[in-house]
Amino acid sequence: MTTTNIKHKPAGQFEETRFEKIHNIIFSDSKSGSLSVAEEIATLIKKKQSENKNCVLGLATGSSPIKVYEELVRMHKEEGLSFSNVITFNLDEYYPMNKNSVHSYYYFMHQHLFDHIDINPANIHIPSGTVPLEELHQYCIDYDLKIKEFGGLDFQLLGIGRTGHIGFNEPGSHYNSGTRSITLDHITRIDAAQSFLGIDNVPKKAITMGIGTVKKAKRIVLLAWGYNKASIIKKTIEGEITSEVPATYLQEHSNTTFILDDESSQELTRIKTPWLVGPCLWNNELESKAIIWLCDITNKSILKLTDEDYNNNGMSSLLVQEGSAYDLNIKMFNKLQHTITGWPGGKPNADESKRPERSTPNKKRVIIFSPHPDDDVISMGGTFDRLVEQGHEVHVAYQTSGSIAVSDYEALKYAEVIKELSPKDGEIDSLIHKITSKKGDIEDALEVRNLKAIIRRKESMGATRFLKVPDENIHFLNLPFYETGTIKKNPMGQIDIDIVSKLISKIKPHQIYAAGDLADPHGTHKVCLDIIFAALKELKHENYMDDCWVWLYRGAWHEWDIHQIEMAVPLSPDQVLKKRKAIFFHQSQKDGVMFQGNDTREFWVRAEERNNETARKYHKLGLADYAALEAFKRYHY
Known part of the structure; x- marks a missing residue:
């Protein structure tokens, strides 16, 4: 079998695979x-x-x-x-x-x-x-x-x-x-x-x-x-x-x-804990991963780890390389502490060496890419709110209509409201008939799909208005790969990439936020991210891209591991509540949403518990005790 693209060694040949x-x-x-x-x-x-x-x-x-x-x-x-x-x-x-x-x-x-x-x-x-x-x-x-x-x-x-x-x-x-x-x-x-x-x-x-x-x-x-x-x-x-x-x-x-x-x-x-298998070539990422793991298994904060803790858990070679536990602990503590910022767009006139984002320009142009019309507030609603409050020019780009996630019951409710307002409109009667006569999982009629897309669009605008973003800064891209009318989507195409590239070229952002949550069970997040990456590859030689940083958030499925986090934005209890209210504007996605996987919690509950858990982990490691933290990892293109 051809193995020219193998990243790791085959199992069964080296000590590192002895568990396999x-x-x-x-x-x-x-x-x-x-x-x-x-x-x-x-x-x-x-x-x-x-x-x-x-x-x-x-x-x-x-x-x-x-x-x-x-x-x-x-x-x-x-x-x-x-x-x-x-x-x-x-x-x-x-x-x-x-x-x-x-x-x-x-x-x-x-x-x-x-x-x-x-x-x-x-x-x-x-x-x-x-x-x-x-x-x-x-x-x-x-x-x-x-x-x-x-x-x-x-x-x-x-x-x-x-x-x-x-x-x-x-x-x-x-x-x-x-x-x-x-x-x-x-x-x-x-x-x-x-x-x-x-x-x-x-x-x-x-x-x-x-x-x-x-x-x-x-x-x-x-x-x-x-x-x-x-x-x-x-x-x-x-x-x-x-x-x-x-x-x-x-x-x-x-x-x-x-x-x-x-x-x-x-x-x-x-892969997860290679220091338990054999000698490691320690780099910054592996070092961070190992220390966070060591805190977890010893139930200690970073600054309480001892030489003995390192030696007893397969990490003696790290001590040899870096010195004492004290030196390692201080280094790791400072690294994590510097990920925390209440200024996701950068704090004006601040020491950049101790913050994850640049201080200049003071007011940045920002694009938040949202695969579905609710991922923005579910995944980074608090950061979104902070960016707006701190005066940045925030744009939101909804990459897909999200129409397939609207149930027929929800669509019927809105159609009947329209019917009450226009009782003699024959087109509404036809729309209601197409919804009520649908059998099982057959494809929606075009008119029904359009109604479902409008529902998601207006819910999104309710949330963005609540967060005080001007309507002209909201962009519904309706990427063609998604708009097939069925669960099965097309592969991404050049037309999808061109739509995203055109928006980036128009806004010339200093920050891009994108969904890096590849555990999304229906794959839309991955395709949407691949389209953004392809657009960035095409645009990377443009002068304005030299000043554009890309931050990846994760959604309702799982969070970045602590050692992966490069920016953590703390939320106050009031901001947690405000984020929840923004999510609630997406009414069609509450109460038994169609695509929530095997997790029966509503998305707002998942988001809050995930943000609370991230904050708890930071505090357990010896850092400040926040109500919640939203986490991001920088993507270098």
Whole structure:
């Protein structure tokens, strides 16, 4: 397998991997990892062709393998890779599920792979979601027998769910299980809810290859991307084999590799706490990370750490490099203290060496990019308010309409209000009919989508007016990648980048705030951030960009780790309340919002508790006791 983009060493070869029980390779991002896997699959196909043999592939669905399939399609179209000798067996399918449904894995596989290559349709095998219930048991037996008839799987591609499932083998699955019907775990259904426009529309059952079926494959490659997978990846790679984490059964397979990106590898011992594994090359970031960790496990503040604490916890080499615990503690305490500022736009005439932001110019032009029309106040509402109060020229750019997050019930409420005001308006009657006659998770009519977008837009303006931002400083970008009318979004395109670049060029900001929260379960945050990064790359040579700093905030999903924080803005109790009121203007996103993941708390509650927790952590480390802190990390482009 091509590994030119590998950032860390493969597992199993060095002392640093001694906690790990499954070979894994960590790439800088999902794209480079996907290209490597596609290359391995292509090499296997061509090898089998040279031997005049079939190549039997087990294939996965979901977001993880999409880039692998894109690269295989590119190889077919541009390099002549043929799939004429390829036979495929898919892992799973929802049950019941019509193959023509946009939610079926039949639809997914044809959309992303089969419709674009020269595979013989007779060689495609995907579990059927329409098999009569009384025939299902025998159907599953036959599926396994058919794999066996073709000589078994040469290569099995897998993803992993947050429950540790592979395929749809949920916790409790037997290590020797075959293809069968299974009841889906609640977490699995929550994770699928975004695609089905609500958990009530997600099937409760599925057909899946069994653990035993998967383990018979000659080669297994599992893909895991993103911070959301970090915890389960650690359990799978370093934990004991257990049916509660079905993916741990892969520890028993002699030819398995996990392909990870930086985010999904973050909880592995050699990444999170490498000083516990072996000698470290200490740099500033690793040093900060280790000291914060040491405070946590010893339950001490920074200035109370001793030489003994460092020596007893694998950090003696840091003492050798830096001197005494006293020196290290003072250095770290000052570093954290200098991240705290009540002046996020910079304090005029202040010593810049002790503050995270520049003091000049006194009044800065600021763009707050918000992926959805509420991320600005949820994630940095207190900082937002402080910037306005301190006289900076604040602009807010809402990158998407957020229309898909408005429920039909909410849209109907507004439509009926309009009806009361215009009782004879036939267009309103038509709009109400389109909302009330909608069945399940079908796509909204254009008029309904427009209404939902207007609802989000006006809620946003209610919040920004409350924070005293002029209407002319509010920008609704409606980036085309998002505005598809469906849950499935397009990849970012040049037109998206151009829209963002045009706004930056017009305002010429001294500060940009952007959402760096890549744990967003429906991926919009990542695409929005990638678009901003692409725009910055195009504009970086412009003179005004020399004076533009970019700060990344995180949203309602998780916060920056303490050692990552470069600016922490304290909020008073009154500001916490003001931030809450700003969030409340987004009424359509309260009380059971559609895309809140497996966290049932409302977004304002999450935000407050997250900000309170950050403040608590700072105080526990020996710093001042604030009501709340909003955290930021600087991005260098």
